[in-house]
Amino acid sequence: MIAPLVAALGLWLAPGQDAATTRPAPVAIADPTRADTLLAAFDPLIGKTWRGASITAENVVDEVRFERTAGDKAIWSTHSAAGGAYTGDTLIVFDRDTGGLVSFYATSGGFYTTGTVKVLGPGRFEFEQQVHGLDGIEAVRAQTTFEDNVYRIRSQHLINGAWVETGGFDYRPID
Incomplete structure (x- = not known):
């Protein structure tokens, strides 16, 4: 089962190698600490659920949760607005080609976004x-700030x- 999948993905095994025991070599990052440093900017948000009220639409509440994923090499956030009427998931990873962060956002609305994340400081970003x-x-641009335990x-x-x-x-952490 694994060998056809490996072949379909364009990965080849040398004679005598078994797909179950063969692992790809780690990808070299020019500056591995840069990836860790950029992703660490999300640390004030990680492991918490944040609830926020819309600043323009009455009675619209969004909840978002941030987690580390992929062996701590990516940030995953999921959110749910208006009691689940609209949901979305974001994956943020280090792009070794640009030396920055890229993001992918999939929505229950049937559309998605791709782009970059510029780190300005702990909990502070431009998307x-x-x-x-x-x-x-x-396109969408968003600026975030994190001050006094409020994520905006x-x-x-x-x-x-x-x-x-x-x-x-404006989001605040909830239990």
Whole structure:
């Protein structure tokens, strides 16, 4: 079962090697501490569930949780807004080609985003995302801050070629 999968993925085994015991060599990162340093900026948020109220829409509440995943080499967050009416998952990883962080966001709305995450400090980030599969919105920018145990997000959407302020959330940790 594993050998056909390995072959389908374009991985080859030398004669006498078994797919179950053969592991790919670790990928060399030019500066492995850079990846760890960038991902560590998420540490104030990790392992907690955060609840936030929309600053523009009445009675819209979002909950988000951040975790380390992939052997601590990635950040995974999942969120649920409006009691689960809208959900999304984000995966953030180090990109050795650029030396920065990239993110992938999948939604229950049937669209997704891809882009970069610029680390400004612990809990502070700028997201630049291209939107795929959502008519009318081309891109999203978001800035986050983390101060006094409040995680804030403010966002803008590129709509018909113009950046529009679209609100955000103020999150606090919950039990």
